[in-house]
Amino acid sequence: MLSYLHAFHAGNFADVQKHAALTLALSMMQSKSSAIAGFDTHAGSAIYDLTSERARKTAEADSGVQKLWASRNDLVSEDWQPVMKVLSRFNAGDGRLTVYPGSPAWFRQFLRPGDSLTAFELHPTESGQLAGWAAEQGVRVMHEDGLKGLLRRLPPSQPRLMVLIDPSYEIKSEYSDVAETLLKAWQKCRHGVYLVWYPVLTSGLHPTLKQAVKDGGLRKVWCSEVHLKTPPERGMTGSGLLVVNPPWGFDNRFAAMIEDIAGESALGLSHEHSWLVPE
Numbered sequence: 001m002l003s004y005l006h007a008f009h010a011g012n013f014a015d016v017q018k019h020a021a022l023t024l025a026l027s028m029m030q031s032k033s034s035a036i037a038g039f040d041t042h043a044g045s046a047i048y049d050l051t052s053e054r055a056r057k058t059a060e061a062d063s064g065v066q067k068l069w070a071s072r073n074d075l076v077s078e079d080w081q082p083v084m085k086v087l088s089r090f091n092a093g094d095g096r097l098t099v100y101p102g103s104p105a106w107f108r109q110f111l112r113p114g115d116s117l118t119a120f121e122l123h124p125t126e127s128g129q130l131a132g133w134a135a136e137q138g139v140r141v142m143h144e145d146g147l148k149g150l151l152r153r154l155p156p157s158q159p160r161l162m163v164l165i166d167p168s169y170e171i172k173s174e175y176s177d178v179a180e181t182l183l184k185a186w187q188k189c190r191h192g193v194y195l196v197w198y199p200v201l202t203s204g205l206h207p208t209l210k211q212a213v214k215d216g217g218l219r220k221v222w223c224s225e226v227h228l229k230t231p232p233e234r235g236m237t238g239s240g241l242l243v244v245n246p247p248w249g250f251d252n253r254f255a256a257m258i259e260d261i262a263g264e265s266a267l268g269l270s271h272e273h274s275w276l277v278p279e
Contacts, residue, residue: 010048011061014239035114037156041146120146161192179212200238
């Protein structure tokens, strides 16, 4: 099934959580000079127009990144500064945001000489737009299943690894597929940092992913879940992240970032976080 298009959801509260975590992890990893191989398994089209018909149909960015941007002067954690710098690079002036970078564009902002990014996208429309963007960015694009493609390319030539896994979970089997792929990837490259996103839905399927990860034998897995204080009756009521091998101190720093945006004047979230699997 290839019906999902992220343009309808770009910049929503889940994107804020996911890309804030990606930015913090990359920033912390770059405290060391050794090169990083980045992999984005479900890259989308890289750049999203928040004024487009698709984005305005759902207007999810209005209660997500637009509120974050409007609250930027009230944020306490300094770890929000790299996020704001990236958003500023894609948007001129101090008014409402008109462009939102997708995950490969966030990755690209932090690439240094020696680092690399491989972006996977199976959707024909999305992969075409992604390839057009990547041609001038030094990013390798693969039009194939990202979970299978990732496993074929591990371990990387660089000494360190950062992987983002964030499928749409349109198909129920993706929960088990992600857990299985994560375990196999970890077995190939145990020192890698793996960031796995999942939706918290009214259907309640996400615990199966978390349990499979717990039962799989991985070590050092931190879990972050944000929940909307005023959730919809159907669909996504929250957003989750599993972080395998987070940099030291990542858990406390990321929790402080979410605390900044949890209030009703910002994104209106509650945050649950703990070690799913200890070291």
